[in-house]
Amino acid sequence: MAGFRFDAGTLYLEGDFTLKGLDDLRSGLTNVIKHEKVERIDLSGIEQIDSAGTAAWDEILLLVLREGEVALIPARPEVQVVINRFSNPNRIPLEKPREPSWLEQIGASVQTVWQSSKEAIQLAADIFFWAEVSIFRRGEQRKGSLGQQCVFLGMDALPIVALLSFVIGFIIALQVGVQMKNFSAAIFVPDVMSFALVRELSPLFTAIILAGRSGSAITAEIATMKVMEEIDALRMMALDPVRYVVVPKFHALSLMMPILVTFSILAAHLGAILISVSHLDVSLQVYLQRSLMVLGPGELLITYVKSVVFAWLIVIIAAHQGFRVRGGAEGVGNSTTRSVVASILAIIFADAVFSVVYL
Template sequence: MAQPLLVSHKNTASGKIEIDVSGNLTLNYISSIKRYIGELSFEGIDTVDINLDNIDNMDSSGAIFIDSISTQLKNQKINIICHQSEIIKNLALIHAKMKNINTCESVADKHSLLYNVGFQSVKAYKTFLSFLSFFGELNYSFYLLLLHPSKIRYKEIIFEINANIIKAFGIIAVTSFLVGVVVAYQSSIQLAKYGANIFIVDMLGLSILRELGPLITAIIIAGRSGSFFTAQIGAMKVTLEIDAMQTMGFDSMRFLVIPRIVALVLMMPVLIFIADISGLFGGMLVAKYQLGISASFFIGRFLEIISVKQFLVGIIKGPFFAFLIASIAIYHGLNVKNDTQSIGVNTTKSVVESIFAIIVCDAVFSIIFTVLGI
């Protein structure tokens, strides 16, 4: 393809400049023509003749360029000279089209700060309302299922327990073992300074059983099962599987939502128990090698100091955390719109919001337990 050749004849006396364009007036060359015109001096010039007689080829971008050349040369009168009927026809067509199109305004709407704040607030409020409506529907479905327990999808519940709980045993155990090691190691240095070695048992027992065990478990499950639920249900939305289920009369609440929630709620305490045990085991190892507290001594002190109550305080949080994780994840999954972007956005939202909800819930529990003196 030939690069267009540009020649200009300037006639200052008559205030005229003639620009000859030959070759291809096509997309790839527009910016070079634009630059060429930009470099010309238009001092004392009031008329510009653009000669297109020698053009071989012009595509629609070239025609748009010629049509809009007056935006570049604001102060001059422009004459287009052309005797090729094909090109005149195209120019006329483009001119007629572009006249109806008003491109001066930008395509994206720009709004004031106040508008945006209001818009986002209303959006957040509507999201909250739609979550409430999901929550209500969920409770109603639960109620219906409790009236007809034979309709509960036991097989799905077992399947979800295997996928989301049993397969998470390893990662939960390893993570909380390491957290136990780290906490014990950090505090052992401080405790040794005061000669208060034995208090490592109190520290570990209280912190792991009451807070760390449940929190670590919940956060891992939020990352693991929460993202899984959202992405899976979101993809089912995109491929219209959920709609297909609906038309066949399979209630998505009964088939998809409740089995997942029930599986997590039922089994979360088991996961917390595993987290507790492996966290304490990690702490016990550090106590033995760092502080010289033998395992039997550790366990003896543990039984003496830590009551069952502390363990139950941690365990009782499990089902609440599980419910938050599963319901937020599924809610976001069902909220996926018909495009791939939306799956990513909702998965992120689901994990972030469920971790946030877990921490808020944990804080609420702390207040309740303090008030009750537990």
């Protein structure tokens, strides 16, 4: 028969803690624990115990721990073995972790950003290395991978890039032209449009569109491969996932970005021409002449260099977020969102740097 006694802050458990010996134990113990301060529990008086007795012991300990901390005097070795075997540690409430202070939260965020930056730099180094190696070892690449990625990441984006560029050129020419016409300066609309589109707007808008379209696709593909353990399978076959998954996309977007920027410039000019000819009394011939006057080889070179750098940023950030995915489908979605946001921010900051350096 199981029993107990309480003396000077110590709860002594005694007798047989078996299925047949646990009758009427709970009510008496509950009353003692609620009305007395239990500082120690002595298990040395337990003669026998089974799984039912161990469950009762877990419940007793749970009740005591709810009132405060307690010291334990272990049972005899043969009894303690049974307790250790059948006791469920999940019954014992864990201490609630302390909420980190604002300084600790800032430190954790800085540490996360620092670690992520190191991983991104390492990934960028691997991408540039294998991209250069792959140029001279084309036979080691998957046949047709470059062409396939050029179509998927570049040519399939041409309709949306051209359409949005046309609308943007139309709107900007309309807003600028109406104001300049009030000062009889509508003739300068081609100059403004040509310089703005080539130097800033077309590369920036094209990169943002591709960050949302192609960058998200790259992240989703790599993240899904990571979740499905396909990346691990490539490593098990001694295949570098950066070389065989990322580098074809890197080459493809580096080639297609200048082409898409060119089409963006032409489409935006087409929208501006429509406004200039129909509302600003600027003929097509005058528009083309003045547009070409303000452009030189330097402006075009800066535009294409900028577009290639934007393409590199999109691929590196997209691949980095894809390789860092955690969890399942929700993790893939979160990585894709972070990829698009980070790519757009990086593109805008890079564009600001180019604007300051190449005034």
